[in-house]
Amino acid sequence: MSTQHKHKHAVAKAILFLGVVFGGLGAYIVHFTKDIRVGPLTTKGPIAAEQANLIYLSLGIVLAVLVPTILLLYFFAWKYRESNNKAVYKPGAHHGKAFVMTMWIFPTLVMLVLAFILVPVTRRLDPRKPVNNGTAPITIQVVALRWKWLFLYPEQQIATVNSVTIPKDQPVTFELTADETPMSSFWIPNLGGMLYAMTGHVNRLNLMATAIGDYSGSSAEINGAGFAGMRFTANVTSKQDFGKWVNQVQYKTNPLDDTAYANLRKPSEAAPVTTYSTYAPDLYNTIIMKYMGDMSGMDMSSMNHEGHTK
Amino acid sequence: MRHFWLGKLDSHALPHAWFTIGGTAVFLLAALITVIIITRMKRWKWLWNEWLTSVDPKKIGIMYFIVGGVMLLRGGLDALMMWLQQALGASNMPGIGGEAAHGYLSSEHFQQIFTAHGNIMVFFVAMAFIFGLINYIVPLQIGARDLASPFMNTLGFWLYVGGVLMVNMFFMFGGEYAATGWLAIAPLSGKVFSPGVGVDYWIWSLQISGVGSTLGALNFILTILKMRAPGMTLSKMPLFTWGSLFSMLMAVTVFPLLTATLFLSFFDRYLGTHFFTMTAGGDPMMYTNLIWMWGHPEVYILMLPAFGVFSEVVATFSRKPIASYKSNVIGMAGVSFMALSVWLHHFFTMGASTDVNAFFGLMTLIVAIPTAVLFFTWIATMRGGMIRFETPMLWFLGFVAIFAVGGLSGLILAFPPADFQLHNSLFLVAHFHFNVIGGVLFGIFCGINYWFSKFTGFKLNQRIGRQAFWCWILGFCLSFIPMLILGLMGATRRLDHYDASTGWQPFFVLMLIGGIVIAIGTVLQLVQIFASVIQRHRLYDATGDPWDGRSLEWGTTSPPPSYNFTVIPTVTSFDTFWEAKKNHALPGPAYEDIVIPKNTAAGIYIALFAFLLGFGFVWEMNWLAVVSIIGIIVVLITRGYNEHSEYILTAAEVEKNEEKRAELHKKRLEQHKAALHEEEMGLVDFMRYMLKLGMNYIRQKRRKRT
């Protein structure tokens, strides 16, 4: 076989190989993503929707530039293969100013386009900014604990663990902090992106759900042994059902008092969903203030690994 | 008293879990076998004089490859264990509150594995291979005989080995490694949340090897700036040397930052200070900032030499000078400069103000410009070329597609609002594996396939090399494309188990399969090396220039003599060797006196003390730490007073040596000619050969007995 033939053969083989791999992979992916319900692309609220659009948009623009470039590279690799006698070998080819300028200006222009998208969208999707749909946002305070999420409803004076119920079409401001827990990250992918929950800090994350349903949430940042199980559900209900649910929670007497909170602070995995009919109004502030200023005298004994119950 | 001598070390620290017992056993067994083999072959003296105490950067480079290669297998095993866990890790939690333990690993163990995996792959594999390549190739490329400070170089290598030992020590003592992720984010890595010795091992393995990297970097900067051959102005430097220079410049800028950060972490844990603690005025966010100020540039420290390798390979295998050399160099400069100012994109989600996030998002976009320019120079180089598809070129072509997806995903992550949805998801993890495997590791494989004959005197087998390459491509696609998809399905990183209703499991299973294919690819690479050794006569690199190369390393024999060149060449262009060949201007033989640095064991001693220092601090054996510090100082002073660290090889001795080498070459050439009819071995040939070898061995044994 001539080298030319051999090469054609190798290229055909490589293309066949890649075709089979990507064809198979594609079919597999399509099959198993048919009914996904979680993730940034299955959006159930305006923030997630805008973020998903941004992902698609940036993907599209970059792909539009990248694919031709890469194809050109492979095309040249094929065209100027040694065995191709028709291609002209030009080892002394000179690359003039125009070529060099294009090489720099072209990606700069593409990045300028991306930059003009990036700055405004970053401002518009500032997580601190309440979602504006004409309704004032409600506040839900979130405390990351090891390894569970505590939700405080200051307006309703109720609290829940590992489950948060919010009304549909109602802007929500999640005020994130943590207690005796390493940096955690609060994430409900169906509703929008994440922010860190850190001791002594409040991060405000504004989200809104536009569809009734149960959406899973988690900590996206590793914060210890029970991290993988630190999941919660976001239940989105109608406004009426939300009112009913609040009444139910308030009715079933189970106050989040000092003992109950001390128990919650103990590390535990897969804590059951719990609701509390009331809590001390200054609980959230106390949790934050605990980490402000000099706290060297603080009793940290409860924070050791010994307290770890499963 | 007991506490004074042994600190926290007691019998609980000895191996008692299956993996610590297993790890210890493997380690001891390997050590035992090595010792037996070396003793039987009576090679101790040779090992010590020719290798361990050598200051020849070529030998140090090879030692980096060997240790790094072993660590690649070790880190790869970690990866397989994680993939298996995640493939098995789907649970049916009926709502929340179902059972919690899934897979075959406990969550603590799983977390230690991914932490160790990240540390080993970045510090002890990628860094090792990059330093290995730089050690071997840069002095040759710039026409130097040794380094600015040969001693600093061995010291750097042995500190790296100290780090390798430290990161594996937990198997034998302590039984736990850090369970914090590869950057040991605070306050999780503080004493309160990580009371065991795992994080201390983490600190000291990085600290020791990090200091080694700083020294190495400083040394190579000085070497490249001061020791180039006559005529080699900066604008005539080969591109791999340029990439290495930028990489090392970044390293000396940011590694001291890592050292300082690690010290502060250590103070927090050891002395009870409050730099990064959650309470008493500590600031964990400060830690996040500091560690990424080092961490982002670190990935580019690995990437730039790889860019350099690709540039060399594209030019050589296209048989053309690189298109727009200047743009290529400025591109690399731009990438490294920008890499110092984007670190905040690793924590857009920590809650910085919008404008700060937008600024760092913009900076991240800018990095893509010089990166794109590098790609354009490669494309233009290939245009009008005459391209050969040997394995180095294959690795380059594989790199292009994979790295493109890495860059694509990186650009999406550069948009803060998009990052809010993708940060810490498997999309991010896929992003950096596309870059670190597709970019850095493929660059390393490319470089090794390219320069192998320079290292050993014979080329690598191409046939098995191609099969290994395709296994890697296939395995990579099967592992990491599903990982991108998983991120888009809301899967976070570092999960040891997950709810089956998420629908993630089919993808984790696919990833495991991909991992197995990659493992096969790795085995094939080992086979490729063994098969080449078997056919070394057939693959003999007779000219020292098997690819029709362009830069100075090809102008000397394979492997080069310890002094690299008998006469230092004079350089006329960045493709100086190519031009010389074209103009038939290759220098004839001539001999001169050569100054050669003497072997030294001081690096080994210092690294040993550094290791003991770390070990002492890990286990709170303060006496050991103090003794080690004194030891280091004593060795340094002794070394400082030793004025005879070099000797002179006279021109006559060089000539004699060259004659001896010429004779050897003649013999090899004959063997080569005799072996020319052999076909290059394939996998089946290799297996058949090994089988025959084994049978013969058994037969011989039997014959002896009867």
Ligand code: HEM
């Ligand atoms: C145009 C090129 C690139 C862009 C725009 C880019 C962008 C980014 C961004 C924005 C992140 C942070 C994502 C997050 O944490 O949410 C990131 C993470 C990362 N990138 Fe890149 N990147 C690029 C190239 C590279 C290269 C060349 C490498 C390595 C050789 C690399 C290695 C990494 C690593 C290791 C991480 C994450 C580490 C971790 O969180 O553990 N990236 N990249």
Ligand SMILES: [Cu+2]
């Ligand atoms: Cu980065």
